[in-house]
Amino acid sequence: MIRIGDAPRVRRLLIGVALALTVLFLLLPLVAIFAQALMSGIDVYWQNLSNAYTLSAIGLTLLVAVITVPVNLVFGVFLAWLVTRFEFPGRRLLQTLIDIPFAVSPVVAGLVYLLLYGRNGWLGGWLDAHDIQIMFAWPGIVLVTLFVTCPFVARELIPLMQAQGSREEEAAVTLGASGWTIFRRVTLPNIRHALLYGVILTNARAVGEFGAVSVVAGAIRGETNTLPLQVEQLYQDYNTVGAFTSASLLALLALLTLAAKAALEWRAARRETAT
């Protein structure tokens, strides 16, 4: 069969250019992170890594992910179920609303939360009077992270669940299955991959958010610094190696994310060819 661009010359040229660009724009930055982190040797790397502030930043970053990922997972599933399984007025609007975090600059996301929960904000006065601290403490960081990551799971699920339709679930209802059983036995197996993909994306963003978090965190060392903030601060401290050490952790996480995603896609592709 003849296909466009199949001539060896064209093929070699295109592959060559594509590889060169990938190496230049994607691989090189990645290599640079680890090269910078290990510039002064592995001992210094470990030393930087076991720094108390870095450890606490790792802990806080994990905490944020541990809270935001499940919350957004639950929300995303319910929202997707709602907009793909029912017709109701305002459905379109709801779907557009969920896109807002994609359109909002992270700095603005931080700003709106500060305006709401800050001491001079609408809720802030009440919170302050009751001695409840949200901004400049970890709950504020969790909240803005929830905001910036809330679309991912729903956005992955909605197109898929729309395409699949609800016939299988309706059949299950006529067989007398309860809602939870239907979801677990019928829906979940169909959306498992998309769900996992959504979770991976949510997690990557939750761990790496910088702009929004930097507005509400207050940069208290060892207390409200997440890893990306720690990267920035070390970078500003003339500690380039330290900054890239923390950055290398995040890069490692990014690589794990990519690997997990690739594995998922590979398995999905294999299943498709098998059936």
Next chain:
Amino acid sequence: MFGLSRPRSLFAASAFGLTLALGALSPAQAQEELRELLNSSYDIARELFAAVNPKFIDWWQAQHDETVSVKQSHGGSSTQARSIMQGMRADVVTFNQVTDVNVLADAGLVAKDWQDRYPNHASPYYSTIAFLVRKGNPKHIENWDDLAGDDVSLVFPNPKTSGNGRYTYLAAWGYADKTFDGDESKIEDFMKTFLGNVEVFDTGGRGATTTFVERDIGDVLITFESEVNNIRNEYGKDDYEVVVPPVSILAEFPVAVVDEYAERNGNEDLAKGYLDYLYTEEAQRLLAGFNYRVNDEKVAEEFRDQFPQTELLRVEDVFGSWPEAMKTHFASGGELDQLQRR
């Protein structure tokens, strides 16, 4: 651990149905609670307070037989003040801008008479604006007028977002005011050329340093004398030279207790003690070691060779007062905006 030292944040989160996730974390509370002081400070004081805090903790231990801990938050002075106004519970502020403390005083968080509560206008140390040039001073930079030359590129942080950027601007203006004897149009011409020579405006002092040193951009880095010397020590004495101009500005580093929060945190005595400590001979020596000028006579004498004699202009003398300087020069549509307009 993660801010759990203030148990009220638990309530906040539970209000959002996150109680479950938190249940697992509360054991962190179990350890014995130390009193914690939060010092909110400017960007480039990280190393300074990393050195001061352990000494203060020893000092407090010796005086009151109590072990305490001190936490630091660093950022642009204005960012820090804004965070405190929005509810960051700092007990003390150690800033590089009088205006940023004034903002807190206006908001009722700091006493109105804060400048009278500690010696030297509540400024335990001071500095001035100096230049860092590359090895051999190839562009022959000696004074401010050299910076408004034809072939000089400058790096200093954005005066809108950074304290030392603001001092740099005021120092240049002060110099021009003196040289041209208050001739507005000549001053403005000078300032236009000066600002036009800026190669990069970073948002903070440290960003500017990185630009100059690591990115190799610009002929002159303009920042605090203390910072200029620290950079030279950090990055090699052979590659850079420090130039302190014969006329520059007096940069005070004001300190204050954030009464409102210190009281609520139960840290009033600790906060006051912390600021008192900064005036002790031990702390002053430490400060001088970080290239800040100090008022303690004995220490000042010890470090006399380190600090060249310079005529230091006071903001109050040249610009009337800080609020006036802010309004005329840095507010939206003010002199700075006019000078940068095309």
Next chain:
Amino acid sequence: MIAQALTRRRERRVLPGFGLSLGISLTFVSLVLLLPLTSLVGQLSQLSWSQYWFLITDPRLLASYTVTLLAAAVAALSNAVFGLLMAWVLVRYEFPGKRLVDALMDLPFALPTAVAGITLATLYSSNGWIGRLLEPLGISVSYTWVGIALAMAFTSIPFVVRTVQPVLEDLPAEVDEAAMTLGASDGLAFRRVILPYLWPALVTGTGLAFVRSLGEFGAVIFIAGGKPYETEITSLMIFVKLQEYDYAGASAVASIVLATSLALLLAINLWQGRFIKRLHGGRG
């Protein structure tokens, strides 16, 4: 018609969980999305129209719009070309390391933007690995608008690749064959036959990359010079206004960015909707 509506209504009740999912979704959307955004409206309502107009038409701000729009446009267009090439190569050719290259395409989404920012700034500064090579050629990237465009382009790489790739995969082989047997050259056949198929996905991907670039802050801030009228981006202007305790001003600028991005997103969604309708031949 009425009968149809009635059956549909009955259908709706077939599946359980409407009340629960509606409740949870609305609560979450109101608390996490809408409530904070109202505070922005609250700040804006303190301004009169003329004040608002004055704030958003400040010459320096206008210059920042130009810088941001231009850099984002350059970033999106370069990504259109790069993304098209990558999608083509990944779908049509086999070569060693293909899976790795495919996985790497998602790196910019997985890598925190601040990390991307400091890495790019380090690589492209005049003493960095790449900057060192460019300097003798008289090209400077860091602290110029080229750097801004580069950072924006990096963070939005996946958009075009990932929207074009599936469409290209679904393209029937007969299309190629038909074009080639007619004797067209590769270039002509691609332009006349393949490109019209890919066009909607390509425009959507490029549009998304553009929207994302407009709001990018973390990666850009490390590499933008912040020189008034030259390398100041609009996000930075919001940041500067915040430093001046000017919440109303910051909100005003934020509202412009927000409105622009939302309008673009809406346009992309509508455009995509129309295209899908056309594809399904009026069934939709």
